[in-house]
Amino acid sequence: MTEAPPHFRVAVIGSGFAGLGMAVRLKQAGLDDFVVLERADDVGGTWRDNDYPGAACDVPSHLYSFSFAPNPHWSRTFSPQSEIWEYMKRVAGEYGVDRHVRYGSDVRSARWEPDGNRWRITTDGGTVTAQFLVSGAGPLADPSYPDIKGLDSFEGKLFHSAEWDHGHDLAGRRVAVIGTGASAIQFVPRIQPEVGALTLFQRTAPWVMFRHDRDITRVESWLYRTFPVTQQIARKSIYWGRETYILGFAKNPRLLTVVERLGRANIARSVKDPVLRAKLTPDFRAGCKRILMSNDYYPALARPNVDVVTDGITEIRPHAVVTRDASGRETEHEVDTVILGTGFHVTDPPIAQRILDAEGRSLAEHWGSDVRAFRGTTVAGFPNAFVLAGPNTGLGHTSQVFMIEAQIRYTMEALKYLCKHGLDRLDARPEAERAYNDMVDESMEGTVWVSGGCDSWYLNEEGRNTTLWPTFTWDFALRTRWFDPHNYDLRVDRARTRGARRPAVAARGPAVGGTRRRGRRRADERVR
Amino acid sequence: MAIRHVGRARELQVRSADGTLLHAEVRGPEDGPTLVLAHCWATSLASWGPVVRELDPNLRVVLYDQRGHGRSQTPLTRAGYSTDKLADDLCAVLEATVPEGRRAVVAGHSMGGMTIMAAGDRRVFRDRAGAVLLTNTGCTQLPKRSTAIPLPGPLGALGARAFLQAPLPLGPANAVSARALKFLVMGKEADPRTVRLCARLVHACGGVPRGRWGGVMSGLELDDTARRISAPTVVVVGTQDKLTPPWHAHHIAGLLPNCEEVREVPGTGHMGPLENPRVLSDLLEKLAVDHLRAELAA
Numbered sequence A: 001m002t003e004a005p006p007h008f009r010v011a012v013i014g015s016g017f018a019g020l021g022m023a024v025r026l027k028q029a030g031l032d033d034f035v036v037l038e039r040a041d042d043v044g045g046t047w048r049d050n051d052y053p054g055a056a057c058d059v060p061s062h063l064y065s066f067s068f069a070p071n072p073h074w075s076r077t078f079s080p081q082s083e084i085w086e087y088m089k090r091v092a093g094e095y096g097v098d099r100h101v102r103y104g105s106d107v108r109s110a111r112w113e114p115d116g117n118r119w120r121i122t123t124d125g126g127t128v129t130a131q132f133l134v135s136g137a138g139p140l141a142d143p144s145y146p147d148i149k150g151l152d153s154f155e156g157k158l159f160h161s162a163e164w165d166h167g168h169d170l171a172g173r174r175v176a177v178i179g180t181g182a183s184a185i186q187f188v189p190r191i192q193p194e195v196g197a198l199t200l201f202q203r204t205a206p207w208v209m210f211r212h213d214r215d216i217t218r219v220e221s222w223l224y225r226t227f228p229v230t231q232q233i234a235r236k237s238i239y240w241g242r243e244t245y246i247l248g249f250a251k252n253p254r255l256l257t258v259v260e261r262l263g264r265a266n267i268a269r270s271v272k273d274p275v276l277r278a279k280l281t282p283d284f285r286a287g288c289k290r291i292l293m294s295n296d297y298y299p300a301l302a303r304p305n306v307d308v309v310t311d312g313i314t315e316i317r318p319h320a321v322v323t324r325d326a327s328g329r330e331t332e333h334e335v336d337t338v339i340l341g342t343g344f345h346v347t348d349p350p351i352a353q354r355i356l357d358a359e360g361r362s363l364a365e366h367w368g369s370d371v372r373a374f375r376g377t378t379v380a381g382f383p384n385a386f387v388l389a390g391p392n393t394g395l396g397h398t399s400q401v402f403m404i405e406a407q408i409r410y411t412m413e414a415l416k417y418l419c420k421h422g423l424d425r426l427d428a429r430p431e432a433e434r435a436y437n438d439m440v441d442e443s444m445e446g447t448v449w450v451s452g453g454c455d456s457w458y459l460n461e462e463g464r465n466t467t468l469w470p471t472f473t474w475d476f477a478l479r480t481r482w483f484d485p486h487n488y489d490l491r492v493d494r495a496r497t498r499g500a501r502r503p504a505v506a507a508r509g510p511a512v513g514g515t516r517r518r519g520r521r522r523a524d525e526r527v528r
Numbered sequence B: 001m002a003i004r005h006v007g008r009a010r011e012l013q014v015r016s017a018d019g020t021l022l023h024a025e026v027r028g029p030e031d032g033p034t035l036v037l038a039h040c041w042a043t044s045l046a047s048w049g050p051v052v053r054e055l056d057p058n059l060r061v062v063l064y065d066q067r068g069h070g071r072s073q074t075p076l077t078r079a080g081y082s083t084d085k086l087a088d089d090l091c092a093v094l095e096a097t098v099p100e101g102r103r104a105v106v107a108g109h110s111m112g113g114m115t116i117m118a119a120g121d122r123r124v125f126r127d128r129a130g131a132v133l134l135t136n137t138g139c140t141q142l143p144k145r146s147t148a149i150p151l152p153g154p155l156g157a158l159g160a161r162a163f164l165q166a167p168l169p170l171g172p173a174n175a176v177s178a179r180a181l182k183f184l185v186m187g188k189e190a191d192p193r194t195v196r197l198c199a200r201l202v203h204a205c206g207g208v209p210r211g212r213w214g215g216v217m218s219g220l221e222l223d224d225t226a227r228r229i230s231a232p233t234v235v236v237v238g239t240q241d242k243l244t245p246p247w248h249a250h251h252i253a254g255l256l257p258n259c260e261e262v263r264e265v266p267g268t269g270h271m272g273p274l275e276n277p278r279v280l281s282d283l284l285e286k287l288a289v290d291h292l293r294a295e296l297a298a
């Protein structure tokens, strides 16, 4: 009666750096049979949504961009959001990715159907099925609203920084900002001159470093345009410069005292009031939480119209934020506007509740609070699925796009391997996943993220770091450079090999054809 | 380089289908019959300058920089270079500058001609092109037919391919490079001022986009879409054109369902708009008079 939903070889969720990068690589490999499911009405992910004043990347743009699309025209070391978004839209346009995107398609559920060997994906914009599922739903895509009593009862304007209300004029208003994370330190200096009074509610003071941001000169831009190798050199230099941070974060956290000294100097430079200085000085090892970078954050906080409140928030009333100090005394801060700079669902990504195994159990249930995957990408029990920017692939110091591209390469290698050998299903082996995560945990020991004395969004309820990659990023790139079939249960594609004598060899797929094969192929690879 | 066709140009930015921003300039009376001119490889819209200066001031002239040239954006990736993209860009410019229901004379020089032939099957082009002029262009076998590199047989084709694709920066224009350029792209009679102008234009073009476009052109295969150009068309070529020798003009004429004329201009090379602007302006005016009747009446 009902028509079968459209079927694709690959379905990609999301169109941020991960979803777009995946789509481009599929196109480059000549695989056109894919769909990108995007809940919003444009591509861009993080850089479409986070358009708050002052939004910019904090890894230099020459590194924080696709390896296959160098842009000689970045205007600044740390480019503003609008430029990054424009960049992503152009890359998508040049590859014609937008023709594969279904907008307004919030994925409600993606369920594995073993009989059909496919994922059934229901979205707001209809249902599709696909043999492979690639989730690029984003590590920081879903704004986190704090669990504060009375949040809903506030009668002024309240919004999250990732959903900035540009129609709301802040001029002259009394504004409360809750949170002092990466977003807040970018927008606070921008709105401070405009607002009447700004009250910043800080739970933990972050370490904020001086940011060496500047315009990219015309000479540089000319050089990058004319001799592309110079831009490669710039990119690689930034990459290796950033990799050295790992020496402090992961190998020897004592090195971070240097960073702390710089951080304190940064406070001292702009803040003269000793009380405020004390409030702004962190009490944990630098790097334990994301190190932030800004040149105008501290100066903005030192302005007379700003008040930094470190007492905990107890509730929100229709016209005020209420705090309680150590002695139990409550204070009511009357405000017109509340801006939440409270970050995102990181250790509990909502997409995990929507990806279901054959029994209908969600990835979130499967994980509990302990989010884990094999090579950050595949999860035992969830066949033919790949999670980009998955567990333990996050970074505090360098470009997330680097990790995402490594995962995309791994996913492509897997698809090509399956295709080449006439296989139609892969499922990570639980023991491989276990061994991999033991390795991750071991690497994590002694790093600042678990020993630095802070409670950060990197950690799950049990204090296990489920989000960050614990060591050098080139280490991850090497681990994902080649597909490793012995760590997977693989299934021979019977439909394609029917009637053929040597099943695994006889099947030559049309799908991922036309690609130049670069991966090394070892003779001892087993096909099961 | 200033183009003196009646008054100042009105500049506009046109967004192509894939988001690339193109720089376009419109000259002449807003309601005049329109010409849309697409320029050649490794120059900019300024290479139409000498022709535009000759044109009747009652004509409205639209020029635009091809992507990777002049003031238009350069693609970020390899995927941004293809004949499809050229066609997208032309269609975007036509949509932005030729009002719905109106028609224009669309002319292309070399890569600009390839642009038109790539757009032959596009609805926007078919609706808006009242007549077409193709000068010094080809739609297939570019390296093979080229006589630019005086080496025997396949070596010449290889040489032409290398010349097209090398992404090398050219450095400042100088007498030696100007000579080389003249040898490659212009007729023997070309006067020194024209050669200098050409050298200036070519040296201003970025090495990377030049090489990438050269790559696209070495594999050019546009017979199918060229056949779909239904508008009356004039094909022009210089008898000494080494990059797209007269063979191409006759080949194209054979494909077009509605070819009015093949004009061989004696003694000139590949840079028609610089070398024989008068011939082109006359032909363009004639096409406008013959085929933009509705627009002329308006």
Ligand SMILES: Cc1cc2nc3c(=O)[nH]c(=O)nc-3n(C[C@H](O)[C@H](O)[C@H](O)COP(=O)(O)OP(=O)(O)OC[C@H]3O[C@@H](n4cnc5c(N)ncnc54)[C@H](O)[C@@H]3O)c2cc1C
Binding pocket: A013, A014, A015, A016, A017, A018, A019, A037, A038, A039, A040, A043, A044, A045, A046, A047, A050, A055, A056, A057, A058, A059, A064, A105, A106, A107, A108, A136, A137, A138, A139, A140, A141, A182, A183, A351, A354, A388, A389, A395, A398, A399, A400, A401, A404
């Ligand atoms: C303000 C901010 C600044 C940052 N700066 C940096 C930086 O400087 N350097 C760095 O390395 N990293 C930075 N990050 C981290 C950033 O998230 C990653 O670098 C990267 O952009 C992640 O890309 P993604 O494609 O995985 O996710 P996203 O960009 O978040 O894209 C996810 C996409 O999936 C869509 N989606 C989600 N769920 C669904 C669903 N159920 N159905 C359909 N579609 C869905 C979303 O709409 C979105 O378009 C920053 C993050 C933020 C929020």
